[in-house]
Amino acid sequence: MYKITLDGSYLYHPWIRGRCITEGALTQEVNKNGSCDVSIVLDHPLAASVLRRKSMLEVIRFGLTGSEKTIYRGVVMNTVEDRDLEMEIQTEGDLVFFQDSIIRPFHKTGTDVPGKTTPGNYFKWLVKKHNEQVDDFKQFLIGQVTITGEAADRERNDYSTTRDIMDELVAESGGYIRTRTVGGVHYIDYLAEYEQAGGQDIRQGQNIIDVTKNVKTDDLATRLIPLGASTSNNEWPVTIANVNGGKDYLEDAAAVKEYGIITKTVEFSEIQDPTKLKEEGEKAFKKINGVNLVTELSAIDLSDAGYDVDMLRIGEKVFCAAPTYNIQQQLQITKKVTDLLKPANSKVTLGGTALTYTQQQLQAGQGRVKYTTVTAITNGQIDEICIYS
Incomplete structure (x- = not known):
C-alpha cells in the first residue's frame, strides 16, 4: 500500500477519511529525476496549501506490519485545475534540485577547486558546491559512493548547472546517481552498480x-584507435603503436571477417602511458566490437x-x-x-x-x-x- 504526504501532512492515506486522491502515478527511471502526478478535488483539506517550487511531496510504501519506506521525494512544479473541480499536482523528483545551482568556471589548480581527482571525489565536490548555493530543503548528504576511475585534472571555462555536469560525469565514467530519503535524511549516491535484487524473478x-x-x-566498430593525452613535446595524442607491434589500433579479426573494417577512435585524455592506454582501449573495445x-x-x-x-x-x-x-x-x-x-x-x-x-x-x-x-x-x-x- 501507498500513502502520500505534502509538506509532512497526509495528502493521501487509504485509511483516513477525506485524505483521498482521484488519480496518482509515480514514474521512476534510472539516472532521471522521476515524477509523481496526483489529482485531488478542490475541497481537499490541503488544496490551498500547495506551493509551487516549495511544497515537498513524498510517497511512502507501507505494510500491515508497520514497515514503511519513502520511495519518492519530489517538489511541486505545476498545478492544473479543470472543470471537474479537480487539481492535478505535478511534481519532479528531488534530483531536479541540482538544476538550481551553477558551477562557475575553475582552473586545474587554485583555491577551492577539485584539482586532479577521481570521479567519486569530483562528484563529492560538486555536491558540496551545490549545497553552498541552495535552500536547506534542496541540500543533500553524501551517501554511498562506489564509482571508480582514474584521477584526472578537472577544469571548466563555462557556467553550467550542477546537474548538467553530473550528467557529463556519468557519460564519461559510467555509474548511477540516485537520491534517497531515510529517516528524514536526504542522501545522494553515486554507484558503480545498483544492489542486487532478490525475492522475485x-x-x-x-x-x-x-x-x-x-x-x-549502429555503434559497431571492428577496429578501435585508443588516443591518450597530448604531450608538451608532441601535439599529437599518445597512441598504443609502441606497445602493439607498430599498430595504433586494436582489431577483432572475427568481427572484421563478419562485417568488414569499421574504424573508430576513443579518447582517454588523461592517460600518457601507452601500456595503460592499451588496457583501457581493450576495455572500451569490448563494448563496441559486436552487434x-x-x-x-x-x-x-x-x-x-x-x-x-x-x-x-x-x-x-x-x-x-x-x-x-x-x-x-x-x-x-x-x-x-x-x-x-x-x-x-x-x-x-x-x-x-x-x-x-x-x-x-x-x-x-x-x-x-x-x-x-x-x-x-x-x-x-x-x-x-x-x-x-
Whole structure:
C-alpha cells in the first residue's frame, strides 16, 4: 500500500477519511529525476496549501506490519485545475534540485577547486558546491559512493548547472546517481552498480507483459584507435603503436571477417602511458566490437499484486526467464510506473545489453532489426504474439 504526504501532512492515506486522491502515478527511471502526478478535488483539506517550487511531496510504501519506506521525494512544479473541480499536482523528483545551482568556471589548480581527482571525489565536490548555493530543503548528504576511475585534472571555462555536469560525469565514467530519503535524511549516491535484487524473478507466463529484442549495428566498430593525452613535446595524442607491434589500433579479426573494417577512435585524455592506454582501449573495445543486442521487458511487480514477495526496485537487476525468446539472464529495472490507487496495475521495464558478432543474432535479416513482442498475458497465458522481422 501507498500513502502520500505534502509538506509532512497526509495528502493521501487509504485509511483516513477525506485524505483521498482521484488519480496518482509515480514514474521512476534510472539516472532521471522521476515524477509523481496526483489529482485531488478542490475541497481537499490541503488544496490551498500547495506551493509551487516549495511544497515537498513524498510517497511512502507501507505494510500491515508497520514497515514503511519513502520511495519518492519530489517538489511541486505545476498545478492544473479543470472543470471537474479537480487539481492535478505535478511534481519532479528531488534530483531536479541540482538544476538550481551553477558551477562557475575553475582552473586545474587554485583555491577551492577539485584539482586532479577521481570521479567519486569530483562528484563529492560538486555536491558540496551545490549545497553552498541552495535552500536547506534542496541540500543533500553524501551517501554511498562506489564509482571508480582514474584521477584526472578537472577544469571548466563555462557556467553550467550542477546537474548538467553530473550528467557529463556519468557519460564519461559510467555509474548511477540516485537520491534517497531515510529517516528524514536526504542522501545522494553515486554507484558503480545498483544492489542486487532478490525475492522475485521475472518469468514468462507469470508476470511478463511485453518482450522486445532489438539487434542493431549502429555503434559497431571492428577496429578501435585508443588516443591518450597530448604531450608538451608532441601535439599529437599518445597512441598504443609502441606497445602493439607498430599498430595504433586494436582489431577483432572475427568481427572484421563478419562485417568488414569499421574504424573508430576513443579518447582517454588523461592517460600518457601507452601500456595503460592499451588496457583501457581493450576495455572500451569490448563494448563496441559486436552487434548490440538490447532486450527489454515489461512486467508486473507481484508484490503490488498482493503476492508475498520482495518488491522490484528501480536500478536493481533481477533474473528474467522467457524461454520462447531465448532470454535467461539478469536484466536491470530501468523504469517503474506505479499506480498509487491500483498498485496491481503497476509495471516495470527491464533492459539489458549483450554484445555478439555472430550472424546467428541477425538470422536471415542481414542487418535488419528484429522485434519480438508479447502483447498480452491473461491468467498466466499468452493471448497473442506478434513478430515483426
